Amino acid sequence: MPASHIRPVIRRAVRDDDAALAALDRRTWSPLHAVQPGPPPAGDPFFDAVHLPSHFLVAEYEGRVAGYLRLIAPTSLPAHAHVRQIQGLAVDTWARGRGIARALLEAACAESLRQGAARITLRVLGHNAPARRLYESAGFVVEGILPGEYLIEGEYVDDVLMGRRLTV
Incomplete structure (x- = not known):
C-alpha cells in the first residue's frame, strides 16, 4: 500500500512509551512552539506526576511512534468540566x-x-x-490573543488562544 494511503494508529499512551516519547520530544523541540529554553536533557523521563500516560494520545505509523498529543481538563473546576485542552502536540x-x-x-x-x-x-x-494553519483547517478559531506574552530568543511572541465547539 502506498504511504499516502496508510493511516496512523492512534492509541492511549502507556508507561512503556516513556523513552520513545522523551526521545521524540528532544528531536522535535523548537523555539517555534516551545516556551521553555532548550530541549529536555537526555535521560529525563517524559512522564511525571503532572504528565501522566492517561493524558496522552500516541500516533504510530508503520509500527513506529510518530507523534503525541496531550489532552487534559484545563482546570478541576466543575464549571469548567465541559472543556478539554490540548497542551502539546508533536x-x-x-x-x-x-x-x-x-x-x-x-x-x-x-x-x-x-x-x-x-x-x-x-x-x-x-x-x-x-500550526495555526493546521488548527484552523481542523475547525479551530482564534478566540483571543495575548500580545507579546512570551520573550523567546529576544523577540516578543503572541500567545494565541484557539477553540472549537464539539457539539452542535
Whole structure:
C-alpha cells in the first residue's frame, strides 16, 4: 500500500512509551512552539506526576511512534468540566506530511466528546504559522490573543488562544 494511503494508529499512551516519547520530544523541540529554553536533557523521563500516560494520545505509523498529543481538563473546576485542552502536540520529523497531526487532532476531538466535553481549546505561539494553519483547517478559531506574552530568543511572541465547539 502506498504511504499516502496508510493511516496512523492512534492509541492511549502507556508507561512503556516513556523513552520513545522523551526521545521524540528532544528531536522535535523548537523555539517555534516551545516556551521553555532548550530541549529536555537526555535521560529525563517524559512522564511525571503532572504528565501522566492517561493524558496522552500516541500516533504510530508503520509500527513506529510518530507523534503525541496531550489532552487534559484545563482546570478541576466543575464549571469548567465541559472543556478539554490540548497542551502539546508533536510529530517526529520523519513522519511529517503523513496526516499524523490531523489524525491526532481528530482523535482528541473524539476523545473529548467521549469524556463529555462540549469544547476543546489550545494555545499556540503567534509565530507558529504552520500550526495555526493546521488548527484552523481542523475547525479551530482564534478566540483571543495575548500580545507579546512570551520573550523567546529576544523577540516578543503572541500567545494565541484557539477553540472549537464539539457539539452542535
